[in-house]
Amino acid sequence: MMQDVQTTSLFKERSTLLVLGALLVVTVAVTLANLLPQGHPLYVSTFTVSLLGKYLCYALLAVALDLVWGYLGILSLGHGAFFALGGYAMGMYLMRQIGARGVYGNPELPDFMVFLNWHELPWYWHGFSSFPFAMAMVLLVPGALAFVFGWLAFRSRVSGVYFSIITQALTYALMLAFYRNEMGFGGNNGLTDFKEILGADVWAEDTRRTMFIASSVALAAGYLICRAITRSRLGRLCVAVRDSEARTRFIGYRVEHVKLAVFVVSAMLAGVAGALYVPQVGIINPDQFSPLFSIELVVWVALGGRATLYGAIIGALVVNYLKTVFTGVMPEAWLFALGGLFVLVTVALPKGIAGLLRFRQGQARTAASRQEAKA
16 A cells, blocks of 8 residues: 555656656657658658667666765766676677678677687577577676675775775776677677667667667656655665765664665666667677766766756756767867866756756745735
8 A cells, every 4th residue: 555655646746747748758759750751841860769769778877877876875987887788788689689690601609709710609698599588687787796796895885985986997897808809799899780689670760769669668667766766765765874874874774785775776777778778879899888988977967966867867868969969060079078067067056957947946936935925
């Protein structure tokens, strides 16, 4: 009964309704616009549909980070690693679907393995010809890494800047490892040249639209999961740990358990975002492990507004749109623009865009109250 009440109140929440409503409207509008004939003034190209799908994957990743940074106070500079691991799990499934249609025509081995004179498929590739198995790995591999890493770190009471540094070291170490051809993940080139997913041509317009819709649904589901957590008793414990970890520990709570549970959920959501990202962009390589990518992710959440969830979505969409524009017009200036944006947010908008919206909303309510009082 209590769960029913909480679920109902969650869907009555204004911010949740706005997020779900906006996603529904955008998803339906973009899908219908893509079905229009080319040349129609409202037509949206398939390239744009895939680009928007990629943005939605980034938004889900930002929500996952906001869950641990905004509500738990853990600044992770390694969430790109969980995103990349989910992407590699999906990429391995897509590579197994190529079969004998590869350049070398080997029904078992991907082209890069044939080129490197591998004679048999590594044991950790077995099972990825099955979609359910691959999707399970999308969740389990990032979740397992987060569990082991988090258990060691939180048990040792590593926190603050030290935790940020070791998460960055983790993703950098994984990047160096995946660059090695001996790892069996394609080395520098990564995994690419995908053919189909669930029997459908991965480059077909119908598949592109379906992946865009799937990304929107995943973002909505991820947002609801995170919102349910933050509104629950676990969420209140997270805020207590964020605001005063020592006091929370003193009154008897196992702080490391709270951190570990939320950290694992966040990593699994990041893995789902990576899995949806790969078929839409057509490649996954070690660059996704780059510490720079994880730092960019922090900028998305900071710009949108920490501890709001919907602010993380706004930040991810805004920054990645600006990145698309800047890299097309002035590719060399993008990093300077990103740095300037981060400084601007820190100085002028410490609570991000979401904080500004809340401030404006508060002003409007105050003005309305004053007018009612005068009347």
